Amino acid sequence: MDSVTHLALGAAVGMAVMGRRTAVWKAALWGAAANTLPDLDVLTEHGDAISNMVLHRGATHSLFWLTLLSLPLGAAIARLHGEQALWRRWWLAIWLALVTHPLLDLMTVYGTRLALPFSDWPFAVGSIFIIDPLFTLPLLAGAAWALASRGGGRALQANAAGLLLAGAYLAWTVAAQAQVERMARASLAVQGIAAEQLLVTPTAFNTVLWRVVALDGSRYHEGFYSLLDGGRAMHFDAFDRGSALAPALRDIDGVQQVAAFSKGFYKLHAEGDELFVTDLRMGQEPAYVFNFAVAERHSPVQPLARPEQRSESPELRAGLDWLWRRALGEELAPPR
Template identity: 85%
Template structure:
């Protein structure tokens, strides 16, 4: 999730755990710090754009390593404030602020390595967009009320209510995702599309309009479904996955990394003499966040010394206008 959401979640969790045992500003401040710490891995350069992508949300998002970090962090905070008797309570607050960060990240589609060092698997539910105001605003409002009221009973109840609303929204997103997946699979079957893999993720800033990607051998199919659509059916557009380029690119490390990290939701394509690999999970056709130039077309193909990220974006005004109208159930083709 975005930094504001993680900061708000960490602050709200810490305030809920500490209650009136310490000044509410201390609990909120240290919770916000703990909720932000795991994302400091973005400051680490792993050598190239592809490795920076796939190694984000790695060791700093491991439940094991964060649990170990929580012990000295809690001891330092308790000593700093002269609250040694509250060390265990500070530990619980900061441990929860730390570990809820990767757990929340897991609800997005990116991929979070929760189980390091025991497993390298990037867990991803994909039921919430990386920025969603309906999740973040209740947390901000509740924690803000607790701070403004200096930890009054009403303020602490408001903070707890914000946390409950945030959790309920995450639960709702998973339920909505499951419903859209049922519609998508039924529509794919009705249209004679045999999909080996199906990805269902919300579009930007909401859990009403959903994007579905289905992998069908040498092609992928993209469709959109709104919970406000009149009929439970979907229309899909078909695109080439570039499998003809696979033999020439199969030995390029960056391509293998993207293929594994995306769990098969990727495409290969050429633009002039340049060859690219794209993660199909984040973005929509033809604009994707993670597109990388990895080689040049020669005989044989020549890998680039360093992969180059070539993100593409839709026109913001056009995209938001389509998003709003399509979410309300209006049948519109996606902007291309």
């Protein structure tokens, strides 16, 4: 999730756990800092753009390592403020602030390695976009009220209410995702598309309009469904996954990394003499966040020494206009 959300979540968790045992600003400050801490891994350079992508949300998002870190960190904060008698409470607040970061990231489609060092599987639910105001605003409102009121009883209740509303919204996203998946599978069956794998994720900033990607052999199918569509069947557009390029590119390390990290939701394609691998999970046809040049078309294919990210940005105004109108249930073809 975005940095503002992590700051708000950490502050809310810190204040909820510490209550009136310490100054609310201390609980909010350290909670916000702890919830932000795991994303410092973005400062690490892993050598190329693909490695930077797939190794983000790695060890710093491990529940095991964060749990180990929480004990000395909580004790140090208690000692710093002369509150050694509260060190267990500080430990609990810091532990929860730390682990709720990767647990929230888990709900996005990106992939979070929660189980390191025991497993490097990138877990992902994919029920919420990385920026969703309906999740963040209750946290901000509750935390701001508690801070402005300096921790009065009702203010702390408002903070708790913000956490509960945000949690309820997360539960709603999972339920909505399941509903859209049922609709997608029914629509695919009617259209005779045998999906080997199915991806269901919300579009930007909302959980009303959803994007569905179905893998079908050498093709992938993209469709959109709004919860305001009134139950009408989904329409899917078919695209080539670039299977013809697979023999030439399958041994390139960057392609293998994207294939594994995306759990198979990727495509290969050529633009002139350059060959690309694209993660199909983030973005929509034809504009994707993680699009990498990995080789040049020669005989044989020549891998690039350092893969280069070539993100494609859609025309913002037209994209937002389509998003708004399509979310409201209007039948519109996606911008291509």
